[in-house]
Amino acid sequence: MTTPSTPAPYQQHPGVPGYVSPVPLRRATLLDALASEWTKIRSVRSTIWTLGxxxxxVVGFGALIALALRSVDLPEGESPVSLGFVGVLLGIIPVITLGVMTIASEYGTGMIRTTLTACPSRARVLAAKGIVFFLLTFAITLVATALVSAAISGILGGSTAGSVWLGATVGVSAYVALLGLLALGVGSLVRHSAGAITIMIGVVLLPLVMALFMMSEGLRDVQQFLLEYSIPSQLAIFYGTPMGEDGPTGWESLGLMGALVALVLGLAFLVQHKRDV
Incomplete structure (x- = not known):
């Protein structure tokens, strides 16, 4: 009588002689981590609430402002879609909140231990969280900015240049998603939801607020720098209404934010391997 061989896709458990695993044993990959993070981010209520x-x-404030200004002529050369700026600026807060909570909440609840047990590679876990969060946030923001731009154009009429339309939708969406990714990196470093969210709100608002109170002539250059490189000003660039004349133009602000995100995430990758869970 011959002994049946172990099926090819399966392997015996190394720690239990005679036991054959019903699940194929293979090395985990980034795709597995991506699937895990996608399942987590779409199954928690905070994702639905914050992105909702x-x-x-974004859509509500843009449409309300357009309705309020139906009888007002916009300044010469200003596109109607620029009225969506206020809604996007307010919409940043939920995005950075979700970015922080995507990772910091796991440290707060202890869920990170389970995550790292399933996927011991901390770099892979952080990369998977970043990729899933960025793609989801970019897609939802793109839908929102496209809707509000279409609504504003329909309410106020007038033509919008293709470059401005592209900036007000794709450009703004990419910038907001990168800002959320920056929040995720800060959350990984701080490991405390409230603290990381407070830091990010300061990053968004503090430079502009400081600039508004710099009335001294000796601080004029500093004031101008803070105005031009503040996040609200960087967003306004995509609408063709920057707050300064010498700051970054066009899509350069995306490169600046991308470099900042790379720096913070690189630091987070390094710190991940030097800390206990």
């Missing part, structure tokens, strides 16, 4: 609030703020 972001869509409501």
């Amino acid at each position: 609030v972001m869509v409501v703020l």
Whole structure:
């Protein structure tokens, strides 16, 4: 009588002689980590609430402002879609909140231990979280900015140049998603939701607020720098209404934010391997 051989796709468990695993044993990959993070981010209520609030703020405020200004002529050369700026600026808050919570909440609840047990590679876990968060946020923000731009154009009429339309949708969406990715990196470093969210709100608002109170002539250059490189000003560039004349133009602000995100995430990767869970 011959002994049946172990099926090819399966392997015996190394620690239990005679036991054959019903699940194929293979090395985990980044795709597995991506699938895990996608399951987590889409199954928690905070994702639906934060991104839902972001869509409501972006579309709602843009449409309300357009309705309020139906009888007002816009300044010469200003595109109607620039009225969506206020809604996007408010919509940043839910995005950075979700970015922080994507990783910091796991440290707060202890869920990170389970995550790292399933996927011991900390770099892979952080990379998977970043990729899933960026793609999801970019897609939802793109839908919201396209809707509000179409709504504003329909309410106020007038033509919008293709470059401005592209900036107000794709450009703004990419910038907001990168900003959320920056929040994720800060959350990984701080490991505390409230603290990381407070830091990110300061990053978004503090430079502009400081600039508004710099009335001294000796601080004029500093004031101008803060105005031009503040996040609200960087967003305004995509609408063709920057707050300064010498700051970055066109899509350069995306490169600046991308470099900052790369720096923070690189630091987070290094710190991940030097800390206990």
